[in-house]
Amino acid sequence: MFRKKKPLLIVYLLFATLYLLCCNSKPEEKNTRKTIDYIKQIPGINDTIPAGVPEKGEVLIAYSDCYTCHKKDEKSVGPAFKDIAKRYPVNKTYIKKLAQKVISGGSRSWGYPVMVPHPQLSFEDAKLIVTYILSLKK
Ligand code: HEC
Incomplete structure (x- = not known):
């Protein structure tokens, strides 16, 4: 009986540690600012530029x-x-x-x-x- 339960316990502990590792510490996210492109592109056709x-x-x-x-x-x-x-x-x-x-x-x-x-x-x-x-x- 006891022997059979042990692997389950280990699996449980493993998941618990994984949970703590990944979900408790949300790394970096808070301080990263997304860069926004402020340059407003004016719509229009681009001609090919002649060589030279x-x-x-x-x-x-x-x-x-x-x-x-x-x-x-x-x-x-x-x-x-x-x-x-x-x-x-x-x-x-x-x-x-x-x-x-x-x-x-x-x-x-x-x-x-x-x-x-x-x-x-x-x-x-x-x-x-x-x-x-x-x-x-x-
Ligand atoms: C005294 C500083 C100064 C010098 C010298 C200067 N520029 Fe500018 N240039 C500016 C500024 C300031 C702006 C932004 C003007 C605005 O907000 O309309 C600008 C804007 C521009 C723009 C964009 C204009 C627009 O309406 O979007 C072009 C193209 C440009 N410059 C080309 C040149 C070229 C070519 C030269 C050299 C012959 C030159 N500039 C020299 C300060 C300068």
Whole structure:
């Protein structure tokens, strides 16, 4: 009789310990914050970017002052280029709109301070630069 009950007891104890191990300590959960993506994507069609254009834009950017306020991957004085790319679809309408904004400067799209105007940039160059920025979309 007694001999037969012993395995049952062991099984019971095993389950009890397992229960205590898994259910008593809820690890980590409390302090992990879920990351929320705050960037609202504007819906629109993405055109294919012609070969060579982003490369030209990247060179032009290097000759301008953009990197004093922008970084590629993280926000700085202005939004990260990758975040801008995430937000806007790559097509003529937005490339023109953003190129115009780079030239005339401005604020209020991102809740950041003001972007200085860049009147020395031609519209064509500004469009190349913006195409480069939007090509960072991943
Ligand atoms: C003095 C700092 C500063 C410089 C220099 C600067 N930017 Fe900006 N940029 C900003 C800020 C601030 C914003 C956000 C403006 C807003 O909230 O509307 C911004 C926004 C942008 C945007 C997004 C605009 C929008 O409406 O979403 C683009 C594209 C951009 N910059 C490109 C450039 C390029 C290209 C250059 C270089 C020619 C440049 N920036 C130089 C500060 C700067």
